[in-house]
Amino acid sequence: MAIPSDSPQIVRELTERTAANDVLMQPTCDRITTLWVSRQDLRGMLLYLKSQTYTLLFDLTAIDERRRTHRPALPGSDFTVVYHLLSFQRNEDIRLKVALVEDDLSLPTVTHIWPSANWYEREVWDMFGIAFDGHPHLKRILMPPTWQGHPLRKDHYARATEAEPFSLSDEQQEIEQDALRFVPEEWGMRRSGDGTDFMFLNMGPNHPSVHGVFRIALQLDGEEIVDALPDIGYHHRGAEKMGERQSWHTYIPYTDRVDYLGGSMNNLPYVLSVEQLACIQVPERAQVIRVMICELYRLASHLLFYGTYTQDLGQMSPIFYMFIDREKVFDIIESISGARMHSSYFRIGGVAMDLPKGWDKRIREFIDYLPARLDQYDKMVLQNGTLKRRTQGVGSYNTDEAIDWSVTGPNLRATGFAWDYRKARPYSGYENFEFDIPTGRHGDCYDRCTVRVEEMRQSLRIIRQCLDNMPEGPHKAYHPLATPPPKERTLHDIETLIQHFLNVSWGPVIPAGECCMTVEATKGLNGYYLTSDGGTMSYRTRIRTPSFPHLQMIPMMCRGMMIPDLVAILASIDFVMADVDR
Known part of the structure; x- marks a missing residue:
């Protein structure tokens, strides 16, 4: 469905100012303006929308479309990435969707536009296996680092009874333990000089002040915090x-x-x-x-x-x-x-x-x-x-x-x-x-x-x-x-x-x-x-x-x-x- 002449003004402005091609408008039950856009136009459109008061990245998620049957007049898509933006001044939302094929699951990162996109993109990678080029730390965020597969895909099992009985050999246990080792450089931490070393304090995952099973790896200079790395996922239950x-x-x-x-x-x-x-x-x-x-x-x-x-x-x-x-x-x-x-x-x-x-x-x-x-x-x-x-x-x-x-x-x-x-x-x-x-x-x-x-x-x-x-x-x-x-x-x-x-x-x-x-x-x-x-x-x-x-x-x-x-x-x-x- 192409952009109709009576579409919202922001839609007409968006397509004109960004010279976007292949933009389709999708009607939804929540009446949020929903646009299908191309991967090439995505970054420019998001930048323009942020400049037009759509300043809050409300959500960033994905959908595995491969088993969905009711998709009338929607673009062909194996996986769809969804960007949901909110404008306080206009008091309205807009939703951008990008269709991806299974053999090419990648998009450019938007962490330079919204720093909050960091965890959202990591979650989409973890749950769906969709990569974000240029992301500063594209690692699993909710699942263990050794997890096989991406749980929110439709072909991933939903119950333990659908998988092989769990077993943990001594060799696999060593692999699991090694995967949990904290490597500061992998998290973007840097020494202050050649003659210095890292000083770390693990706050959590059992410390009462972290209000749950939550860990923060602190890089310290004495008692002063140089950097802090939140580590979540211990409470994930699908x-x-x-x-x-x-x-x-x-x-x-x-x-x-x-x-x-x-x-x-x-x-x-x-x-x-x-x-x-x-x-x-x-x-x-x-x-x-x-x-x-x-x-x-x-x-x-x-x-x-x-x-x-x-x-x-x-x-x-x-x-x-x-x-x-x-x-x-x-x-x-x-x-x-x-x-x-x-x-x-x-x-x-x-x-x-x-x-x-x-x-x-x-x-x-x-x-x-x-x-x-x-x-x-x-x-x-x-x-x-x-x-x-x-x-x-x-x-x-x-x-x-x-x-x-x-x-x-x-x-x-x-x-x-x-x-x-x-x-x-x-x-x-x-x-x-x-x-x-x-x-x-x-x-x-x-x-x-x-x-x-x-x-x-x-x-x-x-x-x-x-x-x-x-x-x-x-x-x-x-x-x-x-x-x-x-x-x-x-x-x-x-x-x-x-x-x-x-x-x-x-x-x-x-x-x-x-x-x-x-x-x-x-x-x-x-x-x-x-x-x-x-x-x-x-x-x-x-x-x-x-x-x-x-x-x-x-x-x-x-x-x-x-x-x-x-x-x-x-x-x-x-x-x-x-x-x-x-």
Whole structure:
């Protein structure tokens, strides 16, 4: 499909200014402008788009197209590399796709345009075997260095039972151990002079301050950090691969475990994407319930951040108080959904069950109780002189640097940039709620904390509005693809009972198409880019998490700092490794 005359202005400008050839426009369910471009035109087009305010590299991923059957009017492609850009000024996205054949899987690197592309390109190489010419360090990032094959290819096994039984001979064990040896030169480290040698410190993968199974190799001059190399992948468990072998419905509990501190907030972008593909309209009551549950999980996540942040900096008391309040949040969620951290409460078309009788009493008591506690915490933490000295001016960056590194959420707003997805692109009815966007000024460790603290107060405002304005009506859509269908539909006659059985056991058949839906999650922008081939399972499940690009900034933030400063920086980022490694 060629570029139509009524295409967006940026598309016409892009093709004219770059003199690009063979540009095709693809319609998608998410209505994001999607262009197929040639390998030769790619770099020039990306440079032009960045100059035209598409400054954030939101995502960079790939699709193995070889088994996909529903590709109407799309270019022939064995593998497709996808570049997803976001413009804050225009408040819109654009997606560029490049078709590749299996015998020639390479593209030019874009790390000189966006430094955050470094890890994204490494991930595509690791998962799909697509090379990026000119990349400074194109090595595996999530899989072990000795891994055979590329896991997100369709011909790579998905279960251990599909592979040969595992065995490890003495010879192979030596090869595996040797592959783990850290060679500084291979990571780009250099000695300061001929008469010097490297001094290293491995921080992690078991150190409590790295908040999970995460390793940072530090190059030191005394206690001063010369360089830092984050090493991820220890927590990788194939979340995207699982999404391609579970039915649309049964994959929902897996999403809870991505940012496992965000609970059902992880369900939301996934079910929103499926609902967009299936053209399901979610009832107003279900939308408000979803907003309330999301904000409760935001409170739970931020309370944990607040407590561990202070603990990492040497304060022991606050975390005990904050965990008490976090437990109160979980008690509320459990009374509504039946579970606490991983409630998997959202469903395709709505929520799992309606609110129980008397649901509002406990929530109202909590939102009346917490503001005074937050004021106490301000005195204990934010007004503490020692904590201020440890965090103010440490690990700072400005807005332009944050966007270059694909930083989103509170870590971006800490630089003074008031941009929140709930305000800019409201979803699930957020346009009906009044709340402010907290910002910082310096983009340092202190501001990243103060933004999250104020976000908790704004979450309380939103929850109170949910309490006062909860609409009546169904908690799930009466749509044939809503899964599982409302109980009254299942017991009407034998046909509806059969439909219920098929939707739950095999999953609904979602129309072919592509859709990416994004939410303002606890740690930044979390998006699910789903590709349906018209079946009962996702053909491609891409999870764009905020923590993955955030950790890339660690070297820039800590060079010239001391080791205790790095502890403060890690605490202020607010990440979990499941959100990074997936």
